[in-house]
Amino acid sequence: MVDYQLDDVNPEMSFLEMLDTLNEQLVLKGEPPIEFDHDCREGICGQCGLFINGRAHGPLAATTTCQLHMRSFEDGDTIYVEPFRAKAFPIIKDLKINRSALDRIIQAGGFISTHTGDAPEANSIPIPHHVAEQAFDSAACIGCGACVATCKNSSAALFTGAKVSHLVILPQGKAEAATRVVQMVDQMEKEAFGNCTNTKACEVECPQGISADDILRMNFEYNKAVLLVDGK
Amino acid sequence: MQLNAKIPEGKLQEKWARYKATCKLVNPNNKKKLDIIVVGTGLAGSAAAASFAELGYNVKSFCFQDTPRRAHSVAAQGGVNAAKNYQNDGDSVYRMFYDTLKGGDFRSREGNVYRLAECSLSLIDQAVAQGVPFAREYGGYLSNRSFGGVQVKRTFYARGQTGQQLLLGAYSALSRQVAAGKVKLFTRHEMLDLVMIDGKARGVIVRNLDTGELERHAAHAVVLATGGYGKIYYLSTLAMGCNGSAIWRAHKKGAGLASASWTQIHPTSLPQLGAYQSKLTLMSESLRNDGRIWVPKKENETRRPVDIPEEERDYYLERRYPAFGNLAPRDISSRAAKERIDAGYGVGPQRNAVYLDFSHSIREYGIDIIRERYGNLFSMYQKITGINAYETPMMISPAAHFSMGGLWVDYELMTTIPGLYAIGECNFSDHGANRLGANSLLQACVDGYFILPYTIGNYLADELKTGKISTDRPEFEQAEKQVVEQLTRLTTINGNRTATDYHKELGALLYDKCGLQRTKEGLEEAITRIRALRADFWKNLKVPGGHQNVNSEVEKAGRVADYLELAELMCWDALTRDESCGAHFREEYQTPEGEALRQDDKFQFVSVWEYAGPDQDPILNKEHLEFEEIKPAVRSYK
């Protein structure tokens, strides 16, 4: 652990702008900057992610690290900043981590196998409003990994469940539902993620408010696939 | 520099079909002998990489983010246009073509723009097939909304996260091909140079950002899908990592760069609050469907907005542009806001904003409908500002956003370097001097999914005899050596200013002189000052930590070094165009009402810039724009 002191922190600054300010000072002193992940800084790319005072993305609910502002802290506070920790997320340097395990879960089946080019006319499959909205709720995942970081088992069940749910709720995604869920869950287990024990801590920290019901749906789909399709 | 746009012969409506029917093809068995490099994994890059792989080519895909899904297409909020005419409100491919051409102030190619509108139809089908959860009506059919500069509802959307959902669709297609072994993915890799062999693009030098190591990659064609360079203004709506380095380095190798200074300044972003600020957050243009823009009629007004009575509010867009009102195009809306702010009617602590007010819509439709339409935008606004916009108007301000300029490409999306393609925002093509809202996701997707997979075959068909290209060739060695030299130089100046500090100074200067409004004197002054700043950068920059490891300062410094050169070119581009068109507003050329005044007799061409060497004035080439179908008219939204 390293201690840094920073003066003149403006309450309107974002948390990452506070780190920028610190880094500018370090660089001028000839020290390498503190490495941390970030890009869009508007809560949508999912690249930022710090464990702040013991919570993934800091004290606010439904808020990414980049959307957190210094007005959420008191003058004179000591703030503890750590990377997202999980065996499946090796640390690259300082606060930068490698989350490619999440990509591999998607590669295992998080898609609808359709070719580029001529697809059926978009309105030929009516999808009721509430179904589209429900699929969207799951599709909104930004892949930041806060669910993994906050879970005592480092499980990626919420991340995987969200993609399984997004695609299985939609009629277009039903054809591959069984193979998809089995392959994605298998991949999740191959990576160094732990098992879900239903504490639902993930749901509390998810910046997109993805519901832990998606985990139930994934388990349901998985069991259905194994029992009905594979006949195991 | 040879500029042949290669627009196919024939009627506008038949050009693309004719092209597709007559271009050369590569037979399926031969495709696996051909390698393609795609740099960038936003909508254009992911779509192209996935499509190439499906066709059977071997693809290497690079991005600087830690996963392809984070490319900045993810942040586009409002929607994607398509001429489906589901609303039966008079839309058609032709109308969309006309709206886009007019929106761009008649500074784009008819053939390209028509193809964009034409391909918009398939794109929606394709996205739905991938599982993109677009908004639906209660009956289950797709819903639409309006965007600026248009009088029909042709925008498809997924709440305020359309870019995210489209990108996740493209990312899923890409992931499928990674699993199939047809795409090799290189995340956290940044392209630092283009490698040319015998005048053709043959590879790239990339830096692995996790280790600092340099790598060489060869291919039969190189595709740049590296997005826009609006971050050059430092404060912009772009992501922190967005940059212009790939296109700039390609430009230095001979690729023409067109309309460099045409930057869209978006009218609805959050205003700047302080010098520490790292970016400006965009509030989707879709908000203008239900929000009304106003400023107080009294200068330096101090009352709270809710306390200002209706008759003391100036709904200046509705006043100046009654036919389009709050949905006037972006360039016009931004300038109108600046005009009010400069005249002393701005609001907010810095008096640099205008109000965007939803109280009328909330009264009309109820708060729940407004929440469903824009909930995520309102909560984003609250997170950043601490203000509840359901109760009091939002405060918004213009911010640098989209690069209409970029690498010059022909109808096949090839740059002036054979085998080098540019797709999506990093090319200059379809938007003319001003892009219409919700056309950017469209162009990125269409370039990547529908156009390049055809046109690249026309080139690669002749590459079969080339065989594997070795990265041991002297051209690769030479390119890598130059990259090492530059990295070494950047990290050993050991001066007293940070890269960010230079970036901020450059951005402020450029925004002032080559932003919403430009003048001859201002641009001349800017060129001198940018040259001085560049010289200072190479004398006084400080980058601790070396380049052979993880070091975000090295990444920033390299990008700023390129910005310091690109910025000068932008000023040349603006200086040599003695007219106003779209986002390019030269104060000397305006109507008595303050609207842009084109000079069609002198400037009906695309400015295509050629690199002339370090610290040399760039060379201007011209592609004349032919209008066969329509007559450029005065662009009026009144």
Ligand code: FES
């Ligand atoms: S930086 Fe993109 S979500 Fe935080």
